[in-house]
Amino acid sequence: MLDYAQARRMMVDCQLRTFDVNDNAVLDAFDSVPRESFVPKNQEPFAYIDQPLRLGSAGADLRVTPAPMVLGRMIQALKIQPGVAALDVGTGYGYASVLMAQLGATVTAIESIPELVAAAKERLAGKAKVIEGPLRAGAPSEGPFDAILVNGRVETRPQSLLDQLKDDGRLVCVFGPDRGAKVTVFVRAGNAFGSRPLFDASLPALADFAQEASFAF
Numbered sequence: 001m002l003d004y005a006q007a008r009r010m011m012v013d014c015q016l017r018t019f020d021v022n023d024n025a026v027l028d029a030f031d032s033v034p035r036e037s038f039v040p041k042n043q044e045p046f047a048y049i050d051q052p053l054r055l056g057s058a059g060a061d062l063r064v065t066p067a068p069m070v071l072g073r074m075i076q077a078l079k080i081q082p083g084v085a086a087l088d089v090g091t092g093y094g095y096a097s098v099l100m101a102q103l104g105a106t107v108t109a110i111e112s113i114p115e116l117v118a119a120a121k122e123r124l125a126g127k128a129k130v131i132e133g134p135l136r137a138g139a140p141s142e143g144p145f146d147a148i149l150v151n152g153r154v155e156t157r158p159q160s161l162l163d164q165l166k167d168d169g170r171l172v173c174v175f176g177p178d179r180g181a182k183v184t185v186f187v188r189a190g191n192a193f194g195s196r197p198l199f200d201a202s203l204p205a206l207a208d209f210a211q212e213a214s215f216a217f
Contacts, residue, residue, distance in 0.1 A: 004036050007048040011035070011068050015050050021072040029102040030072060038095035038123060039065060052203060055092040058113045061207035063092045066151060066174075070183065070201050071096060074149060074172045077185045077198060080105050084146035088128070089135050089161065090206055094120040096149055097128040108142040110135060112208070136208040138164045145169055152206035153181050162186055162193050174203045177211070 012031045021027060036047035043053050052064040066074070075096065080086060082104025088097040091109035093116065101107045107128035111117045117132040124130055131139050136158075138148075143164040150158065150173035162171055165188040175184040175197075182197040 002045055004034060004047070008035065011048045011050075015067075015069045016072040019069040019073060021069070021076055023076045025103055026072060026076045026099075029075075029099045030068065033095070033098050033102060035065075035068070035095060038093040038098070040093075055119075056113055056116050059207075061113065062204040063090060063111075063113060063116060063152070064204055065092055065095050066201075066203060070174075070203075071099075073198065074183055075099055075103075077172045077183070078147040078149060078170050080147055085143065085166075086147040086149070087139055087143065087145045087161075087164065088149050088151070089138065090151040091120050091124075091128075091130070092116055092151060094124040094128065094130070096151055097124055100147070100149070101127045105147065108139045108145075110137075110139055134208055135206055136160050140164055148172070150174070150206070150209075151203075152209075153178070153203040154209040155205055155211035156209050158186075158209055162188065174201045178202065178205070 036044045039053050050067050052067050055063040080103040084105050086100045086105035086107045088109040091097050091111045097107045097109040109128045110131045121130045138161045144166040146169050148171040153174040169188050171186040174181050183201045184197045186193050186195045
């Protein structure tokens with residue numbers, strides 16, 4: 001039988017630490033949260049491999065939990081401190097929400113696929129508030145937010161989510177077309193938003209933030 005605690009420790013030491021995740025609080029959160037509890041039953045034996053894992057879909061709108069090394073860098077880039085308000089967009093089964101709550105954030109999680117909403121509510125009871133709705137809408141009634149994490153690739157600038165940031169708030173997502181996508185951090189300064197790419201990454205595109213097809217003549 002797989003020793004999940006040992007697998008979790010190896011994930012922290014061999015995936016996160018070697019990929020420049022060096023914030024001790026982030027490392028401790030990943031070491032304490034059982035990732036196998038936040039994937040479908042048939043995915044549990046693969047919970048600690050360095051790949052994204054499929055959670056569910058609605059047509060072409062696919063949800064995955066990002067590979068641990070990618071998610072670790074994304075959460076680290078949010079610079080979460082105890083007491084901040086965080087929004088987890090496309091939460092899936094709620095893994096990222098629990099990690100951010102472990103770091104001391106008050107977390108709101110939003111998901112648009114009903115079966116994943118149910119899965120997240122079961123796993124996040126007492127740890128985060130789960131909302132069902134379009135991802136693009138975010139959760140303005142729960143904001144503004146210090147930190148917003150998007151679990152998926154965003155092909156168009158997520159302005160509706162950026163508008164829900166506090167001043168100096170951060171949004172982290174995988175941004176851009178499939179072959180050129182990068183984990184990108186957006187930072188709000190008044191009514192302006194700066195952005196900085198961090199590293200290459202690939203995740204399925206979220207339908208709510210997909211680039212509209214254009215016609216060529």
